[in-house]
Amino acid sequence: MKAFTQNSVHRMLVAGILFISITCSSPPPVVNAPPQIESTTESIDELLRQANIASGSDSVSLRLKAIEELINSGYLDRAELEIGSIQNPNRLRATLQIQLALIRAQIAIKQNQFDSALRWLSGNLAESANGDTSAGRQLILLRGQLYQSINRNEDAIIDFTSITESWPTNAETSLFEDIWLALTSLRDEELDKLAEEANSYEMRGWIELARIYQVDQFSIRSQLDSIVQWRRIWASHSAAARLPAPLIELQMTWENRPKHIALILPLQESTGNAIQEGFLSAYYQSLSVSRDVPQISVFDSTGLTDIHDTFDQAVASGADLIIGPLNKKLVNQISERIEIPVPTLALNYTDEDRLAENLFQFGLAPEDEISQVINLAWEAGYRNAAVIMPDNVDYQRLETFFSETWTDQGGQVVSSARFIDDSDYTEVIKRLMAIDSSEARAEKLLDLLPRLNMEFTPRRRSDIDFIFLVANPRQGRQLKPTLAFYFAGDIPVFSMPSVYDGQENQTGNRDLDGIIFTDAPWVLNPTHQLRDEVNTNLRQAQGPLQRLRAMGIDSFHLYPRLKQFSNNSISSVRGTTGLLTMSENRRIHRRLTTARFEDGIAVPFRLPNSASSN
Numbered sequence: 001m002k003a004f005t006q007n008s009v010h011r012m013l014v015a016g017i018l019f020i021s022i023t024c025s026s027p028p029p030v031v032n033a034p035p036q037i038e039s040t041t042e043s044i045d046e047l048l049r050q051a052n053i054a055s056g057s058d059s060v061s062l063r064l065k066a067i068e069e070l071i072n073s074g075y076l077d078r079a080e081l082e083i084g085s086i087q088n089p090n091r092l093r094a095t096l097q098i099q100l101a102l103i104r105a106q107i108a109i110k111q112n113q114f115d116s117a118l119r120w121l122s123g124n125l126a127e128s129a130n131g132d133t134s135a136g137r138q139l140i141l142l143r144g145q146l147y148q149s150i151n152r153n154e155d156a157i158i159d160f161t162s163i164t165e166s167w168p169t170n171a172e173t174s175l176f177e178d179i180w181l182a183l184t185s186l187r188d189e190e191l192d193k194l195a196e197e198a199n200s201y202e203m204r205g206w207i208e209l210a211r212i213y214q215v216d217q218f219s220i221r222s223q224l225d226s227i228v229q230w231r232r233i234w235a236s237h238s239a240a241a242r243l244p245a246p247l248i249e250l251q252m253t254w255e256n257r258p259k260h261i262a263l264i265l266p267l268q269e270s271t272g273n274a275i276q277e278g279f280l281s282a283y284y285q286s287l288s289v290s291r292d293v294p295q296i297s298v299f300d301s302t303g304l305t306d307i308h309d310t311f312d313q314a315v316a317s318g319a320d321l322i323i324g325p326l327n328k329k330l331v332n333q334i335s336e337r338i339e340i341p342v343p344t345l346a347l348n349y350t351d352e353d354r355l356a357e358n359l360f361q362f363g364l365a366p367e368d369e370i371s372q373v374i375n376l377a378w379e380a381g382y383r384n385a386a387v388i389m390p391d392n393v394d395y396q397r398l399e400t401f402f403s404e405t406w407t408d409q410g411g412q413v414v415s416s417a418r419f420i421d422d423s424d425y426t427e428v429i430k431r432l433m434a435i436d437s438s439e440a441r442a443e444k445l446l447d448l449l450p451r452l453n454m455e456f457t458p459r460r461r462s463d464i465d466f467i468f469l470v471a472n473p474r475q476g477r478q479l480k481p482t483l484a485f486y487f488a489g490d491i492p493v494f495s496m497p498s499v500y501d502g503q504e505n506q507t508g509n510r511d512l513d514g515i516i517f518t519d520a521p522w523v524l525n526p527t528h529q530l531r532d533e534v535n536t537n538l539r540q541a542q543g544p545l546q547r548l549r550a551m552g553i554d555s556f557h558l559y560p561r562l563k564q565f566s567n568n569s570i571s572s573v574r575g576t577t578g579l580l581t582m583s584e585n586r587r588i589h590r591r592l593t594t595a596r597f598e599d600g601i602a603v604p605f606r607l608p609n610s611a612s613s614n
Contacts, residue, residue: 044069048082057093060086064099071103076110083107094128098135101125105142118146131166141175144182153182154194161203164238180244181571183210205237213247217574218282218557220254221290246569253569257560258343260295262314264324265347268302272326274545275347278552278576279323281534286556294321294559301325307333315341321562323347323555335359343562345555353585360562362588364551364577369496370402372518372592373468374409377494380607382465384414386432386491388479389470391418402468414463421475429482434461466492469515473501477511492516497523497592502543506600516605518592519543522550522576524602525593530576550576558588 047066051059063082070079089100101120108117120126121143129136144159160179167175183206186194191210198204209230216222227247231240263279266272276298287293297317299310307330314322322344325331331346340358348363350356377385385406389395395418403413417432419425429435467488471479476499483489495517502523522531523546534549541549554575564570565582573580578590596605 041073044073044075057096060092060096060100064096064103067103071106071110076107079103080107089125095133095135097125098129098133098139101129102135102139102142105139105146109146114146114149118143121146131163137163137167141173141178145178148178148182151185153185154190156182157194157203157206161200161206164202164206167238169242176239176242176244177246179206180210180246183207184213184572186210188214201236202238205234206239208234209239214574219286219289220250220257220560221286221292224250224254246564249564249567249569253560253564256563258294258319258321260297260317260319260321261559262297262299262317262319262322262324264299264301264307264310264314264322265326266302266304267298267300270545271548272302274541274548275326275552275555277534277538278549278554279556280552281530281538281549282553282556285530285533299324301327301330304330306330308337311337321345321559323559331361345558345562347551347555349587355585360565360582360586360588362551362555362558362580364547365589366398366496367401368578368590369518369592370398371405372594373494373496374402374405376516376518376594376607377466377468377492378409378411380466380492382492383411384463384465385411386415386464386467387413387417387470388428388432388467389416389418390475391420395470398470415461419475419479425475425478425482426486429479429486429488432467433464433483433486433488435486464488464491466494469493469495470498471495472498473509473512476515477508480513480515481511489514497543497547500543500595500602502546504601508600509597509602510600512597513599514597516594516596517602518594519602520547520550520577520590521574521593522553523547524595524604528576547577554580 044066047062047069051062051066053059054062063086067079067082070076070082083100083103086100089097092100101123104120104125105117108114108120121139126139126143129139131137131140140159140163144156147153147156147159157179160175160182164175164179167173183191191207191214195204195207195211198207209227212226212230213223216226227243227250234240263276265276267276280296283293283296297314297319299314301307301310301324304310304325304327307325310325311322311334320342322342324345324347325334326347328348328351331348332350332352334340334344334346335350335352335354335356337356340356343358343360345360345362349361349365350359385402387399387402389399399416403416406413415432415434417428419428467483469476469479476495480493483491483493493515495515497517497519499512499515499517500519500523502519504526522528523543525531530553554577557573557575558580561570561573565588566586571581575590578592581589581591583589594605594607595602597603
């Protein structure tokens with residue numbers, strides 16, 4: 001699910017309040033008449049006067065109506081004062097209790113007190129709320145939206161599905177879209193757990209709809225066919241007659257998909273060749289499902305220093321989508337064009353964040369990988385980081401990105417060390433852990449004391465919560481045991497995909513045991529059907545080329561999805577490189593799968609109580 005800031009949550013919930021207000025009266029406009037309309041405050045004062053005259057439930061009902069108008073007019077302090085004057089709310093009839101709880105929650109939300117709002121919507125006054133009454137539906141809808149805003153999606157789904165059957169068919173609501181967003185935000189294991197606990201026809205139907213949609217994410221055509229089949233089976237389900245908007249728009253997305261794709265890649269380089277292999281593998285897999293595949297034109301960009309002629313040739317070929325180029329310099333040239341006549345999915349990121357019209361960007365950015373490591377470490381409660389990096393210019397840039405992002409998050413980088421390939425890793429680790437300083441202090445003492453009277457055990461620094469290691473597999477197999485030798489075997493180590501070559505090498509990889517890292521699902525899932533076919537038909541490839549093949553696969557799967565991302569009808573797609581999302585500047589980002597080396601095998605891993613890792 002997309003992250004909610006406090007402001008975005010506030011906007012969403014305030015919009016919900018305006019929609020579900022119990023009463024929202026305003027005087028009608030008067031034309032060609034003197035301004036003798038009763039003011040809002042006069043209208044509210046009159047309601048309160050009538051409430052003071054009336055008694056029992058009538059009095060409370062009038063007062064609640066006046067409080068609603070106070071909220072809608074922005075008089076929150078007075079609204080809070082008036083609602084506090086209602087005595088013995090637990091003795092009110094059920095409908096008034098629900099209205100009172102709902103208004104209390106509305107006031108709390110207006111004041112950005114979301115926890116308080118949730119308590120009102122879940123407390124004693126709300127116990128009788130159900131889908132049989134308008135007030136009950138409104139309360140449950142708002143409570144579900146609050147759950148959703150704090151990522152309690154399972155609770156939100158339970159609330160939402162309890163009122164879908166009873167929601168008036170002709171009433172405008174975001175309810176079905178809210179359910180869909182919550183369902184598609186769940187991981188597979190969370191959806192499975194919810195399915196096991198589902199005890200209603202409505203919820204089971206919603207879960208099954210989400211499952212078929214997720215399974216077929218690689219193919220819109222397959223998704224559409226599965227939805228038709230689902231509607232036949234679940235004909236009495238509320239969603240059968242009222243599909244969520246993203247599913248309704250899916251048919252239009254398919255009909256308007258690009259019909260001709262131009263692929264621009266450096267085909268004489270291993271990187272471009274690997275991406276093409278993945279792209280065409282996905283193409284032929286799609287062809288096996290449906291003959292409705294786009295025409296593909298391929299242009300070689302090997303050695304080009306200027307992309308404009310090749311790009312113009314691709315446009316002239318009739319392509320209505322261009323995928324490529326790969327080289328960053330060439331992507332920058334595309335972004336600087338006065339006009340990009342057709343949508344273009346560049347396979348790298350520009351140096352600038354400018355929003356070039358029609359330009360989308362997708363790549364294997366190490367910044368995405370580092371950001372995920374930072375989130376994992378932070379959620380685990382770690383605050384002090386140590387960094388081990390290769391000593392060259394490219395990695396210095398990554399070290400700077402890590403350090404700045406980590407400190408912006410609130411953490412500290414307390415130690416760092418760089419290594420040169422095939423250098424003495426012992427000295428690197430001793431510097432990182434301040435073992436060399438400990439030894440230096442011991443030498444000074446030994447100069448002062450008789451050596452026979454002194455025993456020395458070096459000590460490492462104790463302020464490191466975790467180590468961020470950037471290394472290839474060979475380097476990692478030497479660095480991790482060296483850490484253990486110098487008393488740092490108990491410090492968690494996080495790394496990037498580069499530490500894994502994607503090969504089943506249990507004996508060699510035992511030296512990597514304990515390292516937590518992120519990688520593409522394509523690399524970590526050896527049973528992937530398409531991967532089996534690719535590995536059977538193509539040459540064997542290690543981790544880096546496997547990841548590029550996965551990038552090629554995802555670039556093909558993205559071709560009909562770009563418009564969906566642009567109009568926010570989808571927030572993510574499960575790709576072979578990770579969970580794909582798009583930022584406001586039309587950059588596709590990946591959330592990778594988290595794994596850990598155990599007995600020489602990379603196995604899926606989740607930090608305890610973590611909701612962020614796949």
